[in-house]
Amino acid sequence: MTQTGTPLADIPLPDADRLLEAATAAADAAACVIRPFFRSGVTVDDKSDQSPVTVADRTAERTIRAILAERLPDHAVLGEEFGLERVGSRHCWVIDPIDGTRAFVTGRPTFGTLIALLEDGVPVLGIIDQPITGERWIGVRGRPTHYESRLPGTIGTRRCTELKLAELSCTSPEMIADAPTPHWDALRRAARRVTWGGDCYAYGLLALGQVDVIAECTMKIWDWAALVPIIEGAGGRVTDWHGRTLHAQSDGTVLAVGDPAMLADAVSLLNTGLPAR
Structure with missing residues (x-):
């Protein structure tokens, strides 16, 4: 809580529009990379922890990193596939280029690209992008979550007390x-x-x-x-x-x-x- 009693989640994120523009550009580019590999028989490798990875994961993460580095060169970036770059910034982007690689390699459209921004270690911006169904969820501190889709759906969790x-x-x-x-x-x-x-x-x-x-x-x-x-x-x-x-x-x-x-x-x-x- 702040001194005025405002919950942290309700405090507007400074420069939110510029940060969101960079994040959505990165998500758009990653989707363009991922879609051609979906149901294409892409080769699957096993990482040291036995989790699967493909060229789509690696190429999408490199693409996201390149866009963030161009637009926000002072920000750190942490990704599942290529680790941490630019240590020391109070702003750090966190990337999972394909969350749900098992779903991806078996042709199920229930995976997604995850892009988050941490400010002093706290998540203040997040995107879930599903490049096959065209769905995108966008969360920004101080704003209601936004949902973009051709499919039906309205943002808002369900009241369910039991x-x-x-x-x-x-x-x-x-x-x-x-x-x-x-x-x-x-x-x-x-x-x-x-x-x-x-x-x-x-x-x-x-x-x-x-x-x-x-x-x-x-x-x-x-x-x-x-x-x-x-x-x-x-x-x-x-x-x-x-x-x-x-x-x-x-x-x-x-x-x-x-x-x-x-x-x-x-x-x-x-x-x-x-x-x-």
């Missing part, structure tokens, strides 16, 4: 096998139903009121940084599994809720197996 009515989503059961607590299944049982798959696209659906809760782990900063301003600008909350604000040293757990009234119960279930009340 977990028994909630649609729960998670990318994969394998992810939960590495969870830091054994209680994810308690959250699953408390929810109305669970849907697997989606990567960053599921978070976009949460911002549209189609999904109510997402609980995942093993998440790197490039997996979640862009999601925070998008979901919070749509009325939701994003924390770790303990309900704490995400930061660069977070433990890899991410909990997103469309209705903040569900947060306490979700946190309690994930940590104790029991609801908060």
Whole structure:
């Protein structure tokens, strides 16, 4: 909170239009790179952590980096594929060129390009871009989240105060096998139903009121940084599994809720197996 009592998320981002112009130009260019590789039989390599990567991931990240370097040469850039450049800036762009590479290489349009801006380590701008469906979510601190699409959908999380009515989503059961607590299944049982798959696209659906809760782990900063301003600008909350604000040293757990009234119960279930009340 500031001295005037204004939540940080409501404080306008200085120079937001110029920053957003650079981010959207980078997203546009990355989409042009990615689309020709979709369902093209692209070669898939395994990285040291056994996660897949393709020429589309690497080329898209290089393209985003080039645009940001040209427009904002004093800003740092951290990307999944090529690491950190220009250490020391209070502004750092965080890139995941294809979040959901498994979906991408199997022809599923549920992946996305993630571009985020951190200011002093805090996510203040985020984009989810789906280059096949033409959907784009844009979150900027101090502004409502914006959704661009040819598909139907209205920005705004769904009012859902009870977990028994909630649609729960998670990318994969394998992810939960590495969870830091054994209680994810308690959250699953408390929810109305669970849907697997989606990567960053599921978070976009949460911002549209189609999904109510997402609980995942093993998440790197490039997996979640862009999601925070998008979901919070749509009325939701994003924390770790303990309900704490995400930061660069977070433990890899991410909990997103469309209705903040569900947060306490979700946190309690994930940590104790029991609801908060």
